[in-house]
Amino acid sequence: MLTLSGIEKVFPNGTAALRGVDLTLSPGRVHGLLGANGAGKSTLIKILAGATAPSAGTIMLGDRPCRFASPRDAKAAGVATIFQHIPLVPTLSAFENIVMDERGWRRGGDRRRIAALVATLGDPFPLDAPVGELPIGARQMVAIAQALASGAHVVVMDEPTASLAGHERIAVYDTVRRLAAEGRAVLFVSHFIDEIVALTDDVTVLRDGRVVLEARTADLTESLIAEAIAGRAVAALERPAQPRRRGRPLLTARDLTSPGRLAPTNLTLHEGEILGLAGMLGSGRSELLHAIFGADRAAGGEVVLDGRPVGRWPDETVAAGIALVPEDRDTQGYAPQLGIAANIALPQTGRLLIDHAAEAHAAAAAIVRLGIKAADSDALPAELSGGNAQKVVIAKWLRPATRVLLLDEPTAGIDIGARTDILRLIRDLADEGMAVILASSEFSELIAVADRILVLRDGHVVATADPAGCDVADLIVMAGGGRPSLENAA
Amino acid sequence: MTDRGRIFGLRTAGVYYALLLLLGILAAIAASRGLPAYLSGQNLGNIAYQASLVGIMGVAMTVMLITGAFDLSVASVAALAAAVLVGLAGRIGFAPAIVAALCTAATVGLVNGAIVQFVGINAFIVTLGTLTAVRGLVLILTDGRSLMVEDPLVLQQMLAFESTRVPLFWPLLAIALLLLGRGVATRGTLAIMAGGIGAALAFLGGRGLSVAAPVVYLALFTAAVGFVLRFTVIGRRLYAVGGNAEAARLSGINVHAYRLGAFVLSSVAAGFAGVLFGCRLGAINPTALQGAELTVIAAAILGGTSLFGGAGSVVKTVVGALLLFTLTNGFNILNLGANYQGLIEGIVVVAAAAIYTVGGQRRRAPLRVDTAPAEATA
Numbered sequence: 001m002l003t004l005s006g007i008e009k010v011f012p013n014g015t016a017a018l019r020g021v022d023l024t025l026s027p028g029r030v031h032g033l034l035g036a037n038g039a040g041k042s043t044l045i046k047i048l049a050g051a052t053a054p055s056a057g058t059i060m061l062g063d064r065p066c067r068f069a070s071p072r073d074a075k076a077a078g079v080a081t082i083f084q085h086i087p088l089v090p091t092l093s094a095f096e097n098i099v100m101d102e103r104g105w106r107r108g109g110d111r112r113r114i115a116a117l118v119a120t121l122g123d124p125f126p127l128d129a130p131v132g133e134l135p136i137g138a139r140q141m142v143a144i145a146q147a148l149a150s151g152a153h154v155v156v157m158d159e160p161t162a163s164l165a166g167h168e169r170i171a172v173y174d175t176v177r178r179l180a181a182e183g184r185a186v187l188f189v190s191h192f193i194d195e196i197v198a199l200t201d202d203v204t205v206l207r208d209g210r211v212v213l214e215a216r217t218a219d220l221t222e223s224l225i226a227e228a229i230a231g232r233a234v235a236a237l238e239r240p241a242q243p244r245r246r247g248r249p250l251l252t253a254r255d256l257t258s259p260g261r262l263a264p265t266n267l268t269l270h271e272g273e274i275l276g277l278a279g280m281l282g283s284g285r286s287e288l289l290h291a292i293f294g295a296d297r298a299a300g301g302e303v304v305l306d307g308r309p310v311g312r313w314p315d316e317t318v319a320a321g322i323a324l325v326p327e328d329r330d331t332q333g334y335a336p337q338l339g340i341a342a343n344i345a346l347p348q349t350g351r352l353l354i355d356h357a358a359e360a361h362a363a364a365a366a367i368v369r370l371g372i373k374a375a376d377s378d379a380l381p382a383e384l385s386g387g388n389a390q391k392v393v394i395a396k397w398l399r400p401a402t403r404v405l406l407l408d409e410p411t412a413g414i415d416i417g418a419r420t421d422i423l424r425l426i427r428d429l430a431d432e433g434m435a436v437i438l439a440s441s442e443f444s445e446l447i448a449v450a451d452r453i454l455v456l457r458d459g460h461v462v463a464t465a466d467p468a469g470c471d472v473a474d475l476i477v478m479a480g481g482g483r484p485s486l487e488n489a490a
Numbered sequence: 491m492t493d494r495g496r497i498f499g500l501r502t503a504g505v506y507y508a509l510l511l512l513l514g515i516l517a518a519i520a521a522s523r524g525l526p527a528y529l530s531g532q533n534l535g536n537i538a539y540q541a542s543l544v545g546i547m548g549v550a551m552t553v554m555l556i557t558g559a560f561d562l563s564v565a566s567v568a569a570l571a572a573a574v575l576v577g578l579a580g581r582i583g584f585a586p587a588i589v590a591a592l593c594t595a596a597t598v599g600l601v602n603g604a605i606v607q608f609v610g611i612n613a614f615i616v617t618l619g620t621l622t623a624v625r626g627l628v629l630i631l632t633d634g635r636s637l638m639v640e641d642p643l644v645l646q647q648m649l650a651f652e653s654t655r656v657p658l659f660w661p662l663l664a665i666a667l668l669l670l671g672r673g674v675a676t677r678g679t680l681a682i683m684a685g686g687i688g689a690a691l692a693f694l695g696g697r698g699l700s701v702a703a704p705v706v707y708l709a710l711f712t713a714a715v716g717f718v719l720r721f722t723v724i725g726r727r728l729y730a731v732g733g734n735a736e737a738a739r740l741s742g743i744n745v746h747a748y749r750l751g752a753f754v755l756s757s758v759a760a761g762f763a764g765v766l767f768g769c770r771l772g773a774i775n776p777t778a779l780q781g782a783e784l785t786v787i788a789a790a791i792l793g794g795t796s797l798f799g800g801a802g803s804v805v806k807t808v809v810g811a812l813l814l815f816t817l818t819n820g821f822n823i824l825n826l827g828a829n830y831q832g833l834i835e836g837i838v839v840v841a842a843a844a845i846y847t848v849g850g851q852r853r854r855a856p857l858r859v860d861t862a863p864a865e866a867t868a
């Protein structure tokens with residue numbers, strides 16, 4: 001029904017996201033698409049949705065070639081895309097959201113048709129309720145109904161289950177099966193291998209912008225898929241041969257929990273230890289770090305550092321010596337109007353007057369130590385590249401008072417050079433006695449630097465792994481596959 | 491952009507140019523019409539005197555805007571403080587009445603801040619409410635009539651607090667020379683220019699140059715707040731809270747405390763402006779200072795303060811206030827048709843905001859080379 005051949009995408013800055021991807025979607029079949037971060041999944045989805053144009057290659061719909069110049073084109077051609085972050089207007093009713101893209105004067109819309117459509121979805125929701133009041137699973141259904149209202153033959157779903165609870169997922173699976181049974185072609189994108197195995201008929205795995213595996217699902221196993229996703233990736237850093245020694249226990253967390261996002265979790269962290277947190281998006285790794293740092297007001301539990309309980313506000317945890325490098329450096333990491341030196345000095349306490357000379361000196365030292373590429377210590381972090389801005393955020397915490405460093409995806413979206421710098425720095429800091437927790441979805445990095453890895457899924461720690469004795473494929477299976485509850489659901 | 495461009499560009503120094511340009515135009519008009527010299531020490535002192543109350547409130551408003559919040563209630567709080575002062579001064583004495591007035595103002599600020607921070611209502615809405623409610627409180631306290639201080643002794647104290655002329659020639663010259671010296675020593679172009687302008691003003695006014703006390707209060711308050719913002723950790727944290735509250739919070743900064751502090755500062759400054767206003771007349775009319783909050787915000791915007799937080803300078807806000815009152819003063823003295831005044835003032839404010847916005851856009855859009863777009867976070 002829909003055939004992509006030789007799709008390439010090169011961004012203006014020279015990054016090649018897709019290097020010749022072929023993909024065929026057939027009516028009545030569910031096609032799974034998998035790939036690690038940066039493999040090109042999102043770019044491919046954007047091309048299908050008409051949000052971005054391919055640099056080369058053709059899209060055939062049926063037997064005629066087509067070009068999607070805008071999302072409206074794609075929709076008109078019968079290709080509907082449901083994005084992971086559901087773009088709905090929370091203040092409008094479900095019905096108004098579904099008929100949002102209709103043209104014409106009347107606000108009414110064809111209510112009977114929409115009601116019939118929603119009834120086929122299986123998980124009914126009130127059409128007149130404001131979307132903001134619906135549970136997240138029902139919102140996903142609204143998004144699906146919105147996609148189908150225009151009469152789509154091809155449905156693209158980008159991680160539709162990433163933020164859903166168990167029973168809501170099952171409703172989505174049912175809907176996906178029904179869509180296929182009605183003769184539509186479905187492209188189902190997911191991080192979760194077990195979902196893909198249980199739900200899809202065909203599987204395509206992307207890595208580095210290329211198709212590395214294309215087969216019928218029935219012929220595959222979870223571990224085969226995991227190996228295809230991981231590949232023999234060029235590790236940013238090799239794991240040292242002998243195990244690093246670790247010191248005495250430094251930080252203990254008891255019953256850390258955040259309602260709906262993190263089940264009660266206990267952990268102990270030692271001096272000089274690097275603890276890896278492996279998990280997919282939404283698995284609870286950020287939530288665990290925020291709970292330790294006291295940045296999540298809803299979180300409960302207790303953190304003890306060196307025998308003393310730590311307060312539950314960020315200013316208290318910082319004073320106690322815990323530091324957090326947050327996931328999104330642009331919105332959480334730095335103050336955009338302040339220069340590098342001022343941003344680095346931000347956590348400083350205990351003095352009133354700013355010592356400009358000392359701060360410029362400290363910033364210059366950090367620029368040298370971390371290899372930050374910046375004009376001077378007054379440059380704004382927002383004007384730096386992603387890797388250099390991230391180094392500024394990390395440099396903020398490189399002070400004697402910091403004893404525990406929490407890093408949330410510190411290498412996301414930055415180039416291999418900066419990535420290696422940061423990983424090497426983490427290892428050096430641990431060698432100096434700092435305790436580090438590193439959350440990452442780049443599992444090869446965890447295997448390279450961590451001493452111990454906790455695997456999270458759906459807010460639970462599901463496994464503890466020894467990085468010396470496992471590889472990336474093992475972690476992918478633990479974090480995204482083999483969950484018994486899904487067999488029951490399927 | 492070069493350093494020179496940063497310091498002297500339209501976006502950074504525009505408000506200074508605007509004030510100088512306006513003064514020049516008004517002086518030229520005055521000269522061509524054969525009126526007494528416009529740029530006399532006395533007239534400039536008058537402008538500063540007229541701008542002092544708005545300036546004091548504007549300085550605190552700037553701190554408020556820097557933290558990313560907003561205070562519409564300042565004029566009502568000033569009127570309330572004036573009413574408390576005038577109502578109590580005859581009974582408990584002048585100094586205790588000032589304390590009572592400032593405490594009343596601080597309480598309003600605390601209430602504003604607590605509602606905004608802990609209930610989570612938008613600051614615009616909360617202070618719009620207190621603007622009306624506090625004005626209502628003034629009406630209740632005054633019973634809708636003008637209050638007056640009867641006791642001649644207290645009245646004299648109040649007048650002394652507000653209307654004393656402060657000789658300015660020697661202090662101004664000393665400060666100007668200090669700035670000049672520092673500027674030469676550190677090669678700071680800005681300090682040299684500021685010193686030069688100060689010295690020029692001193693000689694323009696002559697040996698007998700003096701200003702009313704509120705101008706000195708404004709100068710001291712501006713200097714103190716400017717110092718805190720520029721040279722202390724507190725100042726930097728205020729900018730950080732407004733620039734990126736989440737980053738500030740995750741850096742261990744108590745965001746609530748800084749926001750609450752800004753509300754209290756804003757209200758106390760408004761209370762002090764109200765005290766000066768009450769002293770000026772020895773009386774208070776329940777509709778006094780109505781609408782002044784908009785002038786205060788206009789002054790901050792003219793000074794380039796961002797309504798989105800994270801940027802702003804108190805000195806420029808004061809210059810913005812001076813600019814607005816120079817316009818008013820010029821229209822009155824030169825008899826340029828008071829009907830046009832509002833129109834011109836409005837255009838000036840919008841034009842200033844346009845310059846800042848357009849100038850701001852050009853500095854953005856940095857090149858990012860090593861960040862792979864979008865799919866990196868897939």
